[in-house]
Amino acid sequence: MSDASDALAPKRSRRASGRVTLADVARAADVSPITVSRALRGERSVDKELVERVRKAVDELHYVPDPAARALASQRSTQVLVLVPLLSNNLFVDVLESIHRTLFPQGFLPLIGVTHYDTAEEELLLRTYLPHRPAGLLVTGFDRSEAARQLIARSGVPCVHMMETSSALGVGSVGFSQAKAGAAMTQHLLDRGYRRIAFAAAQLDPRVMQRAEGYRRALKEAGLYDPRLELLSPEPSSIALGGRLFEDVLTHNPDVDAVFFCNDDLAQGGLLAANRLGISVPERVAMAGFNDLAGSDQMVPPLTTVRTPRQQVGEAAAQMLLGLMRGKLLKPQAVELDYELVVRQST
Template sequence: MTRIGSRTTGRPTLAEVARLSGVSPITASRALRGVSTVAPELVEKVQVAAASLGYVANPAARALASAQSQSIVVLIPSLSNHLFIDTLEAIHEVMRPRGLEVLIGNYHYDIAEEENLIRNYLAYQPRGILLTGFDRSDVAKQMLAASGVPCVHMMELGGEAQAMSVGFSQQEAGRAAARHLLERGCKRPGFIAAQLDPRVMQRAEGFRQALAEAGMDAHAREMLAPQPSSIGLGGELFAQLLQRHADVDGIFFCNDDLAQGAILEALRQGIKVPQQVAMVGFNDLPASAHMVPRLTSIRTPRAAIGRCAAQALLGLLDGKRGQVQSQDLGFELMVRESS
């Protein structure tokens, strides 16, 4: 077979794929993008043709031809946090049947880095953007507003007028942790946190408010570290808190890995959990239910947030009106042996 290919690159073209598979270029494009309305037998023909030709899609050319890409941008602050992995998986599950590519930007909790990512991704004319929270630079906010690209915010609620958000109240989660420790009889509860991003500090504020309402010193027993959250850091912060406040009898950790590290450090020091110190984590990561003792934690709807945020964004792309601006998916306190 004589192959024409692109005049400029010599690479196989979509037109060749369509011709070889006996479908129109539009159908070939949709089949390769995974659009669910294309019949399975046609998808198979197009995929076989593409494979035989060595065809690779050119998203830049497609965006130029349509004045818009078929990409959705997702900006998250960490790829090492299990929380965001679950969310990303759910987003992919929603977007894939629509033939939309998911581009992931990791800004490492740095708003300047996020601003650069937003600037670079907007140049590719994405169909929509999923953002984590509301904390970003004024320049980033201006670029997003001027672009007209539909946006949905994840993990937090409210934050900006007319902004669509999917998440839960971080502050109420902190209050729930405090109330649980108080109900368990803790008289001197403490708080341990790392990373100190806006959502962590919202949880801290809720925790402090609940203690203040109970007549306790809200800041008396806290360890706040700017480093990334980890099991090792959790053990270190727990030991430091005990050195400073040996009377602490309950602790809320801003993330489960910190609490997991504290449980291991308590084991090393011969401290009984929860008899001497009760512990409550956050996010209910997979290992938490298997710790010794099993960790009490606040379960967050990570996958549901990704799924609902992606669906909300598709609604904006489809021009649907009357969507709920703020979707509160709530959280669940998983009471286990550590408290």
């Protein structure tokens, strides 16, 4: 580069790598490095005029923060590892959206891992990411390998469990009672006069089986439980599977007058199959789902379901984790949220 072009180039102090540093930004903005750090994290305590100066310096110097250097300098990470089973429907997407909205403004970055309901895959994710010392950990439920439990316990990383609650001492959890919700839907069907109520389920993860337990409890209390009316498939939950399960129910138990599906996508498939086969809902057979997923209110007829507090779970779990990461006591250690029975025309 010529002397003339050197004179026109912005003056910047660089590391040997040539990377613009946080200290460079601080000098350009005429503020301290800690002010730059706080401004970039979005802390509200930083004066707006200082934030504007920092942003201008960042733009002029083309500064890109180095998360690894920041964690090394502060001896703490800004990443939060979030482990969820799937991203194929709105259930966990809604949870993650709430987590992001809660953590990001506080300077923490959610790092998503998908377990696919596989305890071995979850264990691998923990072994991969925990050595990087995330600031916190959000995990789904309590069904995991003993090795995974030990990895979490020995890591010293603050951890909160989502979607289920526990009374175990020192265990942070946010969720709702899947069993009570399953019993409530079954009782609704009983109250409507249905007596041969089938339960159709897929995936068969622990939360699905808790809903099944609620279904059984309600029917046993009414003296109407028949184990032959349970169709439990280990296949992933889907609309197509719901249609097949509905047809199987009526083929093997033609006297069934209601079907409680463990998830809305299955129930949506059941409704589509009933329409295709000319089976009147709810006159011939009623149908109910779980989770109030997108589209359930647009089915023909609209689907009765359980609206689960997934957005509230994500927000409350993230807030609990923020407290733990900041050294606060775990109080309360278990937060149980409410679900809502949404009654529509399918029952």
